[in-house]
Amino acid sequence: MRKTNNVIKIKDFKVDKGLPFDQEYNFAYLDENTKKMIRRAIIKALCIPGYQVPFASREMPMPYGWGTGGVQVTASCLTKRDTLKIIDQGADDTTNAVSIRNFFKKTSNIKTTEITEKATLIQTRHRIPETPLKKKQIFVYQVPIPEPLAFLEPKVSETIKMHSLSEYGAMHVKLYEDISKNGHIETAYAYPVKTNDRYIMDPSPIPKFDNPKMNNSPAIQLFGAGREQRIYAIPPYTKVKSLDFEDYPFDPFKAEHACDICGSKNTYLDEIIVDDAGNKSFICSDTDFCNKRKNK
């Protein structure tokens, strides 16, 4: 195995649940120069809320679409003192979450947790936890398509211009189409928002139920798109507004049920078919929140 000068030696590690910490890797997999480059992109992104900063995305040891952007942002922000939580569709125990958590255990030997309050860094796919985020937490989103205007304008050179000149009127065409087809705004995830009254931003495919949680959040929110090579961010306490029409205001929709496990009425639910007769069950998609409520 090749060893570079950049490798940081960590002496006081402990092996966690049979997953050996591999010291041959640099801390958190990426080399220090790459992390520096990504941190610069993150700082720029934080200075211009909602603006997509290009960065030299690296090949990661996982396929595109598995969160290569989020993983690079997480790797660049991670310190030895961090406690990491990874969620996929709100759950800590699904494939994507488990494999990324194992990846960081193996390459950085940091503490991991499933409890939202205890985490200092949370990487997510498609959800924001029900437990409100707090100060000094970093929240990293995995983003497949960072460009909210891609639907309207396939040329990147043109969308860059539209962003720089705030030419966003056409964005409402998508919402108009929704209402004319369905009588209401059908877009249920990746619902476009305006950040700090300036840039229109794709919040990644989180359900629109989660959109209000981005507004004025005390946590740092970072978005990484690996394949598309873009990083963008929402600094703490920033206004994030979901787009809508005056006569069709934004509606953070959720299923009209209570969770069948914990009974919560105001959380985002997964609909699950439980037998061959088509019977359904609704349960919280945030497993940590649901477990805590159930155990109370």
Place this chain on the structure above:
Amino acid sequence: MIIPLLKVTNLSKSYDNIVGCKNISMSLYPGEVLGIVGESGSGKTTLINCLSGNLEPDRGKIIFSINNKETDFLNISESEKRKFIRTDLAFVHQNPRDGLRLNVSAGGNIGEKLMSVGYRHYGNIRSLATKWMNKVEIDKSRIDDLPITFSGGMLQRLQIAKNLITSPNVIFMDEPTGGLDVSVQARVLDLIRSLVNELNLTVIIVSHDLAVIRLLADKMIVMKNGTVIESGLSDQVLEDPQQEYTQLLVSSVLHV
């Protein structure tokens, strides 16, 4: 004294060594319809693209005077320019597929310009779109249909509605009846003519079809090899052409 709405001085544009248009000067007054004719490659489209902001000319001046406000079109910032194009100009393409979003319903297409100038009330956008569908003689029950389900003539009428809804000050039309069959052409021309009269539009229309120009244009210019060789009132130019090329053009029209 009436100030020209559009004043062009010595406008030139070339593509490397090939001349697009050379030293064009002209003016256009409010409510006027100006026809530009000439053979393929004579610079008609280059000229109209320069005037509408699609192309950056090499030399010359373009001044728009709208509501007593002069806009030096080639010396304003890009954001001002794009705003000006969005609110004060409109462009009807020869191929309506270039001017429409084919994956967006007819109503969405007509409403897009409204939304881009700040309309945020669905009901208002919808009722204005319906009104304009009526104006261009498209059945309002088609408002939620995709343009791909429309015929060629309907598409062109839809494109016209989309462009006129924000009452632009100057409308550019590049061969608006180009790809249509004769009876549909007649209907679209009839529509354009009645809209021009009803709304007192200022239009620059490019065509190689002299019948279109005769029907619509008050004034016309004839272009050849990138320069204007003849200009004047359309009737005058068409009845009594002075230049050899114009004479050829006029005499080559088939009289059935």
